[in-house]
Amino acid sequence: DAKTTQPNSMESNEEEPVHLPCNHSTISGTDYIHWYRQLPSQGPEYVIHGLTSNVNNRMASLAIAEDRKSSTLILHRATLRDAAVYYCILANTGNQFYFGTGTSLTVIP
Amino acid sequence: ETGVTQSPTHLIKTRGQQVTLRCSSQSGHNTVSWYQQALGQGPQFIFQYYREEENGRGNFPPRFSGLQFPNYSSELNVNALELDDSALYLCASSTETAFPNTEAFFGQGTRLTVV
Numbered sequence: 001d002a003k004t005t006q007p008n009s010m011e012s013n014e015e016e017p018v019h020l021p022c023n024h025s026t027i028s029g030t031d032y033i034h035w036y037r038q039l040p041s042q043g044p045e046y047v048i049h050g051l052t053s054n055v056n057n058r059m060a061s062l063a064i065a066e067d068r069k070s071s072t073l074i075l076h077r078a079t080l081r082d083a084a085v086y087y088c089i090l091a092n093t094g095n096q097f098y099f100g101t102g103t104s105l106t107v108i109p
Numbered sequence: 110e111t112g113v114t115q116s117p118t119h120l121i122k123t124r125g126q127q128v129t130l131r132c133s134s135q136s137g138h139n140t141v142s143w144y145q146q147a148l149g150q151g152p153q154f155i156f157q158y159y160r161e162e163e164n165g166r167g168n169f170p171p172r173f174s175g176l177q178f179p180n181y182s183s184e185l186n187v188n189a190l191e192l193d194d195s196a197l198y199l200c201a202s203s204t205e206t207a208f209p210n211t212e213a214f215f216g217q218g219t220r221l222t223v224v
Contacts, residue, residue, distance in 0.1 A: 031209075032209040032210060034209070034212075036215075041197075041217075041218075041220075042217055042218070043113075043199050043201075043215030043216050043217050043218050044152065044199070044201075044215045045215070046212035046213065046214070049209070049210075049211075049212065051210070087151060091208070091209035092209060096142060096154050096157055096165050096167075097142070097144075097152070097154060097201070097213070098154060099144075099151030099152045099153070099154075100151055101150065101151050102151055
């Protein structure tokens with residue numbers, strides 16, 4: 001199973017940027033880096049994914065280290081609705097996700 | 110697109126009973142994966158179905174079984190329920206040819222309580 005390591009929790013002030021780190025030192029060349037978030041009592045929601053290059057979408061940005069052993073999810077302006085558990089996951093052609101315990105993000109008004 | 114829907118949303122069963130959970134996949138998605146999420150933990154992969162065949166399995170005993178139908182909807186069956194089976198059960202759909210370079214869509218889950 002591909003492994004990722006994330007901090008258990010982080011806090012951010014509302015309307016400030018948030019950088020959520022993830023280490024994945026055992027990543028293989030075919031592993032994509034996916035980020036999902038989960039609100040209480042809901043299923044995980046897709047945030048962003050990438051392979052080697054940095055990625056941007058309407059929700060966030062994903063910065064991938066040159067050696068791909070770490071990545072950072074960037075929320076440009078945190079809102080109260082961004083408070084959730086964020087999971088960094090390595091996905092390969094096996095079509096299966098192996099979740100860790102994620103980072104619980106608290107947004108302070 | 111109608112999204113991934115799961116039924117029922119909540120369920121209470123007695124230890125030793127059997128349960129069937131259902132999942133309708135996102136329109137056009139041919140792969141369904143099932144996950145078990147215990148309270149305070151991340152989801153754990155149970156198994157995946159692609160074109161009505163099991164296509165990978167996590168570390169779960171044989172009493173966890175599944176089906177996928179021609180319309181790509183899926184069922185998760187659990188026999189001889191144990192108290193530790195109490196969890197949120199999630200299904201996720203995707204397209205096999207595009208994954209992992211595409212997102213997976215998760216349902217809202219079924220909350221199973223075994224008493």
